[in-house]
Amino acid sequence: MAQITLIEAVTQALAYEMAHDDSVVVLGEDVGVNGGVFRATQGLQEKFGELRVLDTPLDETTIAGVTVGLAVQGMKPVAEAQFEGFIYPMMEQIACHAARMRNRTRGRLTVPAVWRAPWGGGIRAPEHHSEANEHLFTNIPGLRVVMPSSPARAYGLLLAAIRDPDPVMFFEPKRIYRQYKEEVPDDGEALPLDVCFVLRDGTDVTLVTWGAQVKEALEAADALAADGISAEVIDVATLTPLDFDTIAESVQKTGRCVIVHEAPKTAGFGAEIAARVAEECLYDLLAPVERVTGFDTHIPLFRLEMKYLPSVERVVDAAKRTLAAS
């Protein structure tokens, strides 16, 4: 079986679903002949034709609104936002129509669509190409916000997102697009949405994260283990609707919680998790909740960006602070 990268897993999932469901179409800028700027749609237009893999005019509003129209007519569009920094013009269509169409028509019209976007920093990209803005979407009712952190989860979660009857934002951590390979059988098996994945069991501290930071969290867990500290690592995967039960169960066991994310700290999605921990697990806590995040600044251009992104050292320090507290 072939070993593939995260970006190849995205392509594999798209190809699988397009081959098995005629209503699946891909649209966006450069998704056709060019196969997308990251090559996520490589070879799809050759296989499925120009209408099902459609190069759109260069207008994000058009892509988002046309996606809503396609979905209401029973297609399953997978739209690509070329970079998450260009997603803002799409937000009106996503918030005002895609996410609320089912509700405002009492279920008469629905939008089974996926918006894919390469997400986050760390690839030495130009300005507006490194944003982490998932928290702008987690506050929108009726919308799923999903972020894979490995090739296998990219494949399984993208299949689930396309098959889901409601709109899904699918943020792909571009820093780990080609970071490593793993075996991903092309068997069409989806992974569950609305579920957090416990990637590593531990007893002393819970590290909660998603997307590219899963790598830092796992490396931090290794470093902590070397010091005799047992860290549990949770990949949130579906941010909303949140599977808080899995997080609560872990925090009740460890009594300590470190949340790691790339987006700015204030009102980032970590704030929601911290609030929920306070609401539901306060008396289980042995130490204050820690957040290791980007800062409340714009992500710097690439000479400084690694100073902005949460590092293994920052995660380890935070975990050790929770242990020092009790």
Place this chain on the structure above:
Amino acid sequence: MTIAAKFEIEYLQYLDAEGKQVRDDLPEFAKDLGHMVELYKLMLSTRVFDAKSIALQRTGKLGTYASCLGHEAAHVGIGSAMRPEDVYAPSYREYGAQLYRGVQPREVYMYWGGDERGNDYQKEPARHDFAWSVPIATQCLHAAGSALAFKIRGEKRVAVCTIGDGGSSKGDFYGAINIAGAQNLPLVAVIVNNQWAISVPRKIQSGAPTLAQKGIAAGLFSIQVDGNDIIAVRKAMEDALERARSGQGGSVLELVTYRLGDHTTADDARRYRGEQEVKDGWNKEPMKRLRNWLVAKKVWDDAKEEAWKAECDEWMDNEVNAYLETRTQPVSAMFDYTFAEIPADLAKQRDYVLSLENKGH
């Protein structure tokens, strides 16, 4: 001098403001006087419906309502030209088109009366149309996406969207006609130019002498139409739908009309426009000219008018009663349609609200 491209915008009119025919080449449908009477009757029922809606709002039985007074020819012309299998994406005041396609007045009342079920149109073909779209011009892209779906599936259906003169300033409108031109989509984008976007007049929206010519930029067939002349509207729509259906591409129609009422019941147009202008608007309104034309053809008279108005009153009274008798949705309804299946996390919030209900909060 080398000319790179050349274009012109035709203005289409059959009946002048008094109902005098200004050209002899009447389209086929207009030679069927029985059908023309039906169109007139729907225009009249739309006007009766609109007056009833405003009365409901003024007596506290409806929330804010957007009137369609003066748009009857434009809206009925659009709705009557479409086939059932086509798809309509309106903004929020095109009742004449929607009643033709099966939207019930009680559904309009429910929507403006604070109940989402008003968007759940029960009758075909309205049942497969889009719901009212308040964010200006966003619905144009839903029509373009629908047209793309029809093209992908090889269906001979057309998507129609309407916007106002203000809506034609938005990027969503341009995005829709632009992709329709690039992909040869069966889209008919209709600008109902009623001269006012709340308090902002047409001339502030654009320096272009016609709004129709915006379609030229997208490579679409584009025409300006007397939007108070239902024969012209219906003819332009039929031609546009036929071109789209037969794969000859999309169109932009500018229907020139006048908003005789306020923007909505929350607006007071006296703040920004003069009486004379409104008087001129009434002189050109769409009902009078068609009535004069039908009376001259001896297929309509005062007795018929009174009888039909009485029927409309009865119809609307029934609709109003049905609306007023509609019970408020259970509180759980605000959760039940957020997702296909309620996620566990959201179910906890629903259960909390239900527990408050049970305590009588």
